[in-house]
Amino acid sequence: MKVVKSYEMKEIDRYTIEEIGIPGIVLMENAAMSVVSETIQLLKESNNVVICCGIGNNGGDGFAIGRILSCNNVKVSIIIIGDSSKIKGDAKINYDIARQLNIDIHEFYDDKQIDEFKNIVNDCDVIYDAIFGTGLCREITGKYLEAIKIINRANAYRIAIDIPSGVNSDDGQILGDSVCADKTVTFCLPKVGLLLYPGANYVGDLVVTDIGIPNISVERINSHTTIMDDNLARYFIPNRVKMSHKGSYGKVLVIAGTSKMSGAAVLTSLSAYRTGAGLVKTFIEESVSSVVTTKVPEAVVETYSRADINISNEDKEKLLEMLGWADTIAIGPGLGNDNITREILEIVISNFNKTIVVDADGINALSKDKEILNNRKCEVIITPHLGEMSRLIDYDIGEITNNTIKVAVELSKNYKITCVLKSARTIISSPNGMVNINIYGNSGMATAGSGDVLTGIIVSLLGQGLNASDAAILGVYIHSKAGDKAKDDKGEHGLIANDIICNIPYVIKSSLNE
Ligand SMILES: NC(=O)C1=CN([C@@H]2O[C@H](COP(=O)(O)OP(=O)(O)OC[C@H]3O[C@@H](n4cnc5c(N)ncnc54)[C@H](O)[C@@H]3O)[C@@H](O)[C@H]2O)[C@@H](O)CC1
Ligand SMILES: Nc1ncnc2c1ncn2[C@@H]1O[C@H](COP(=O)(O)OP(=O)(O)O)[C@@H](O)[C@H]1O
Ligand SMILES: [K+]
The missing domain is CATH 3.40.50.10260 (YjeF N-terminal domain)
Structure with missing residues (x-):
């Protein structure tokens, strides 16, 4: 509308x-x-x-x-x-x-x-x-x-x-x-x-x-401005066809999690599956990979070492091979604010030729070196919250809060990327100047890991064939509606990221009147 x-x-x-x-x-x-x-x-x-x-x-x-x-x-x-x-x-x-x-x-x-x-x-x-x-x-x-x-x-x-x-x-x-x-x-x-x-x-x-x-x-x-409403959502949700197999619904690569924040990889990977992805591969630091294997047994896990300050040649080869396999990539949740993250991001951005979602530490890496974006082969969706946006464009948070649409539109136009500026009223802006305002969600979603869930939802929709802008808009809609369903059940205080994930299937099901 x-x-x-x-x-x-x-x-x-x-x-x-x-x-x-x-x-x-x-x-x-x-x-x-x-x-x-x-x-x-x-x-x-x-x-x-x-x-x-x-x-x-x-x-x-x-x-x-x-x-x-x-x-x-x-x-x-x-x-x-x-x-x-x-x-x-x-x-x-x-x-x-x-x-x-x-x-x-x-x-x-x-x-x-x-x-x-x-x-x-x-x-x-x-x-x-x-x-x-x-x-x-x-x-x-x-x-x-x-x-x-x-x-x-x-x-x-x-x-x-x-x-x-x-x-x-x-x-x-x-x-x-x-x-x-x-x-x-x-x-x-x-x-x-x-x-x-x-x-x-x-x-x-x-x-x-x-x-x-x-x-x-x-x-x-x-x-230039629209909102997604309940009637519209069903037309965006990717179709399932009878004659299909797991490869039909996207090969999703999640690059997330370190020893401090291994849960981020779990939340992103699980959300991608719950939104309908056929195959999720999680690329994670070796020492914590068992967390993903245990919590998301459906995920295929590939590991690399963070023992050094640089990524090893062997791990780089492994990553390049996965870029050839993947239909889409989410990079950044809990990935660590260090040089290895920057290196991985640079390898992905300059070699992958489809669409990626950059979140959290991926955005922090971009904040230090926005030039990475200029040498890219892929389309990019970034999902900053207000603090990450502030670091990225070097504006005061207050100024961003009062001008969310303007700031998101500028970033999208300047870098030709889709921007999901997350807050109580998330703004999705596209390189062509279109803006979508999300009107759902609740303060119970202001909880650790909630953004990792959103990243998993968006990347899953990309894997199922949506373009960057539709995946971002529908992804934010599903995320906030799942948050609202979780609130109906648990209230706002005790709502945690996992409750949002549990409700993703029900949001999609009810949007499709299934
Ligand atoms: N024919 C139309 O265009 C229609 C207009 N409609 C109504 O008309 C409204 C718009 O009407 P208007 O354009 O006349 O505007 P408003 O009725 O909103 O206000 C305009 C008046 O307020 C004054 N004003 C503005 N800011 C002020 C301030 N801070 N302090 C003191 N005075 C101030 C202006 O000088 C002007 O006299 C819509 O919101 C809607 O309710 C509806 O009746 C539908 C049809
Ligand atoms: N008050 C609120 N109302 C609606 N949605 C909210 C509110 N607070 C946060 N959210 C949503 O929750 C998510 C939080 O993401 P983020 O801050 O990245 O969390 P994390 O980094 O812990 O994963 C965003 O999608 C944001 O829009
Ligand atoms: K009025």
Whole structure:
């Protein structure tokens, strides 16, 4: 599903109104009707409903919602925040109708009315927030800021219209403060800012409604941002065919694990199998290879020595032979932050001609020498968390956190690689500028080894024939949905990486409706 920024939504509205000829007032009516139908059940127990309206079209939606509710015998008060003489266009039409119908309308224009505003808001049980929508364009101050703080303190259920007032629809940043909604009803398409943190914290339950905008208005918008949803996932999952054998589903090479972190090789290899790989070969330091043989008996294990500071010629030969065997490679989980890791990575990148996933210590090796990427034969997916990204591009973590999409896109374009920037809202960016935002997962997944599982899932999908971008997007989806299933069972506190692995098969099975 497409996700849009405010200028893209404005263009969709403009085209629909000006080129197709559906009047703006019709869209506003549809928008208001859709909000009422999504929320009327919530009003059953309610005595007092307040609609806080700004003076733009978001406020216009609010006036129309007020009228529809009032016609359905709901007791409604409208409070206009701002100068009502500046209301114009479609919003003015709905404002005038509300006045004609003698709906209870108040104004919060200056400090003299603040007590009245507080009393009305504190006395209600449901608040519709129609102060700002996609038109919010600067820091919120003065009476608007006061109003938002009062709305947030009220003991009422808060419903945001289109977007919580205060969230920047383009990047999820909070412009001063924002209404903290229990539910947000957004129109036509999700806005980027609803999905990214910190904005996502203010959204509550998100519903996207149809307001009668034709597909053609949406299709012509060249949005670069998408989300994977449950309906779409099944079309990405690789097919299984009756007449097949283990070689049909990918020969996956996992280069991971050292004496300190042998478990990383176990988690990555097992995840690759659980996602459907036909054959997994694990290349691991000799002294700890038995961990893999014991924990993943299905894996074929090849060993090498880390006794020296360089990889031996014999081990290098062995590695080159495996590069000829493999369909895809995951390199880096628990591999050690040393020269041997750098050497192995360099051998892989400059000799292998398919797609690889570089994670963890593989990324740390790249951070020290990004030139390795320039001499490559293979396509590369990298999966940094924010700390690894910070080391890789030498930016402050805070700056990366506030600009996840921009940073991932830049890296993808500069190095022509697929980037999976992992966080509570993982961003997947492709060299062609396309971006996918993952909206699933939970904080229980912030646990050691969780990233190793993701690497195993992605490499498995590559082995089964998906291209880099699809494997990364679907991989992140399966990982986070498996994390959510694990949370349903165990809660967030006790969730460990192994629980995510156990749930991979069930996510794939239910996506396919098997
Ligand atoms: N015809 C359309 O384009 C439709 C628009 N719709 C609604 O219209 C909304 C967009 O409407 P608008 O573009 O009028 O924008 P908004 O209603 O979101 O806000 C714009 C107004 O707020 C002011 N403003 C912006 N930031 C401010 C700040 N920090 N402090 C004080 N004032 C500030 C602007 O100067 C302007 O007057 C959508 O979110 C949606 O709710 C829907 O009715 C569907 C149809
Ligand atoms: N709060 C969260 N909500 C959703 N997903 C999360 C959250 N915290 C972490 N994750 C996910 O868990 C994984 C953690 O990966 P990583 O930090 O590499 O772990 P490790 O290095 O221990 O394997 C990432 O896929 C990340 O997106
Ligand atoms: K709003």
